[in-house]
Amino acid sequence: MTDTRTDALDILRTLVGRDDADFHEGQFEAIETLVDQRRRALVVQRTGWGKSAVYFVATLLLRRQGAGPTILVSPLLALMRDQVAAAARAGVRAVSINSSNPHEWAEVRQQLQNDEVDVLLVSPERLNNPKFRDEQLPALLERVGLLVVDEAHCISDWGHDFRPDYRRLRDLIAQMPDGVPVLATTATANSRVVTDVAAQLDSAATGSATDTSAGADTSAAVVTIRGPLARASLRLGVLRLPDSRTRLAWLLSHIDELPGSGIVYTLTVSAAEDTARLLREAGHPVRAYTGQTDTAEREESEGMLKRNEVKALVATSALGMGFDKPDLGFVLHLGAPSSPVAYYQQVGRAGRATENADVLLLPGVEDQDIWQYFATSSMPSKNKAEAVIAALTAHGGAPLSTPALEARVDLKRSPLELLLKVLDVDGAVRRVTGGWVATGEPWFYDQERYERIAAARVAEQQSMIEYETTTGCRMEFLQRALDDDTAVACGRCDNCTAAWFPAEVRPDMASAAAQSLDRVGVALEPRAQWPTGVASLGVNVRGNIPVDERLLAGRALARLTDLGWGGPLRDLFAAQATDAPASKAMIAACIRVLAEWGWEERPAAVVSLPSRRHPVLVDSVARALSDAGRLPWLGSLDLVGTGPTGAPGGNSAYRLSNVWDRFSVGPDLAQALAPFAGRPILLVDDIAGSRWTLTVAGRLLRRQGVAAVLPFALALTS
Incomplete structure (x- = not known):
């Protein structure tokens, strides 16, 4: 063995805590490329292969040779926490600078100055923080020993909207001194992404990246070490069920049969929260984990899952890259990710250090609509x-x-x-x-680039549908989707053998799921402040909204993204839907919202907002609530001119300017309101997004002498 290999093996055995440990195929080749050859390497290997071992071992070897610290660009806080802990086990002094630890930044800077840091973990966004970029990064780059880009597929167009800051790494690499090695790692990349990432690592490369499985090509600037992506421990399956109620009922029926603890993935925040609530109510120890979850709560939940104190985290993609629980027993999806690449990345959390782990996909009929929303919402507009x-x-x-x-x-x-x-x-x-x-x-505006991204996403979505419906081996399908030429049938999935999962749903669980999905009522929070800078748009207000002009807290039947009433509401407000009265079931649900409201003082009358798209719908709801509550319906506010300008959505300043002075209290409504001066009014609308329409209308009613305005909408957009 070379001296480098001997030293590297000693470090590896310290890292894993086993005297008989040895390198996986490709690990030492990557270390040798970085340490002995001082070259740039791209490592594409399955989750659990040991990519972190490569950069920790390389770091210590380079440090022994007098190199400066490693800069490790890492995308997620959960990943950073795991990496710091893993580094400590290997005797690597690792620290991080991120949004959750500003109280530690001064100490970290001092440690860097004292050369007491082996690895500095930073987010891609930190590289463009003005203070870090201008005051600390230049000196750090002068002495950097190794640059590591984790989850490097984010460099590619495939991940442009996830972390655009990854694309600036190309410029960062160009600023580094000659001879500083660079390592990029990922578990989720097809050939297109590999080529793109390799080009970003060295824009001056004249040859194609090297694939060491086909023999070394020392003329190439970037060495690509790519291994087979098959995961022998995973048992894949797909179960197609008719609707969200049945999917939840299946989960309630069988979650205890899934091995160990795991992750239940959903496509939206509200689906994660609704599912976690349903499971908890049925006595299952689970927690929701989304991008909106408090950072401290997320960290606590990660720890609970690792210690098997919960059966599952019900999560969005916020729990993904780098989360490290080697014995994770299952990954289940309620709704499919938009591509096999994303799906492979998420299921790769399971079975990293176990012989068996179960992976089950329960696709939803709404999946494609959700894919389309996320795909289009992130595209920049010229x-x-x-x-x-x-x-x-x-x-x-x-x-x-x-x-x-x-x-x-x-x-x-x-x-x-x-x-x-x-x-x-x-x-x-x-x-x-x-x-x-x-x-x-x-x-x-690089229209060609964005058209290429959009076309790639459409192709990836179609590939995901093909994964759901294929009669061939599912693992082989995923490998081929990631351009893995070693793909062969796994012999374990539901298509290679038979369905390993039950399909039946217990009647009592179906009833529980239906009851949970029929839950009504979400809070509609009132606006308390005018938007910053709205005066520049001709609306002369600023600061806090006066208390005597504000709405009270309101209610909506449901969010459009909810699993239960969200579906019927999405159909109701679809672009092609015709305006019609609300169904009897929806009216009954709205009445239940009012019955459960818990207001301090019951409204004395009902007023509705004029709707340009859904006048029949709003009128039917307002009159039905009036009849059910034995409250007089006083009529509707009037539109001024053609009513609100602009399209729905937009930011707060523009949305307020679009509805400002576009409503009025007409003489008939003013006369009807007079007997109710000093009393609360229920204000009915169809859909609430920014809440500025309700805020402006409520302000008009308050100025008319109404004591309080209780807003009610059929749907919240989020």
Whole structure:
């Protein structure tokens, strides 16, 4: 053995705590590429293969040679926590700088100055934090010993909307001194993504990346070490059930039969929360885990799953890359991810250190609608991008904060922040202290690129449908979807043998699921502050909304994304749906919402909002609630002119300006309201998104002498 291999093997055995441990095929080759050859490597290996061992062992070997610390770009807090813990077990001094530990940043900086850090973990966004980028990164790059890019598929177009900051790593690599090795790792990449990532690692590469399985090609700039992606421990299956109620009933019937503890994936936040609630009510120890879950609660939930203190985490894709529980017993999906690549990445959490783990997909009829929403919502718009650049340019070089930009560009906060990152990576804007500035660099909308991304997503979605319906081996299908030439039938999945899972649903569980899905009523929170900068749009308000002009807390029948009433409401508000009275079942559900409301004072009358798209629907609901509650229906507010301008959605500033002064209390309604001065009114609308329509209408009613306005909507958009 070479000295490098001997030393590397000693470190590996310390890392795993076994004197007989040895490298998996490809592990030492990757380490040798980094340490002895000081080259750039892309490692594409299945989850559980040991990619982290490569960079920890390489780090210690390079440090022994006098190299500086490793910079490890890691995308998720959960992943960072696991990586820091794993590093400590290997004797690697690892620290992180991320949004959850600002109280530790000063200490980390001092440790770096003292050369007491072997690995610094940062998020891709941290690389563009003005203070870190301008004050700390240059000195760090001068002495960096190794750059590691974890979950490197995010560099590719496939992941452009997940973390656009990954695309700036190409520029970061170009700034590093010559001879500094670079390692990119991922478990989820097909050939297109591999080629794209390799090109990003070295834009000067003249040859194709090397695949060591076919022999080394030392003329290539990037060495690709790619292994088979088959997971012998996983037993795959697909169970097609007619609706969400039946899927939940199946889960209630059989969750205790699934081995050990695991993850139940859903496609939306509300589905995760609804499913977790249903399971808890049935006595199953589970927790919801989504992007909206508090950071401390997420960390606590991860620990509980690792210690087998819960049967499952019911999670969105927020629990994914890098979550490390080697004995995870099952992964179950309520609804399919939009591509086999994403599906393989998520099921790869299971069975990493066990002989058997169960993976079951329960696809939903609504899956494709959800895929389409997420695929289109993240695509940057040429008009919006040009508007952002124009707004920053017009500000004369002074930075504009994101909230200030919202009053100049009609985009909600999240898509605006995403678009700013994309423009930043493209060089058109730059993040500085105090906000964003235009760089003045020419920018063009890369329509070909976005069309290519959209086409790739459509193809991936179709491939996922084919996975659901294939009669061939499911593991082989996933491997081929990831361009793994070693793919062969697994002999374990439901198609290779027979369905290993029961299909029946217990009647009592079906009843419990139906009862849970029939739950009605979600909070409709009132607005308390006017949007920042709305005065620039001609609405002369600012700060807090006066208490005597606010709505009280309201209710909606359900969210559009809910598993229960969300489905009928989505059908009701679909673009092609015709305006019609609410069904008897929906009216009965609305009446139940009012019965369970718990208001301090019962409303004295009902007023409705005029709807341009659903006048018949709103009228039917308002009159039905009036009849059921024996409350007089006083009529509707009037539209001013043609009513609200612009399209639904948009950010708060623009949405408020679109509805401001577009409603009035007409003479007939004013006369009807007079006897109810000083009493509460129920205000009925069809759908609430930004809540500014209800806020403006409620303000008009309060100014008319109404003591309180209780808003009710059929649906919340989120």
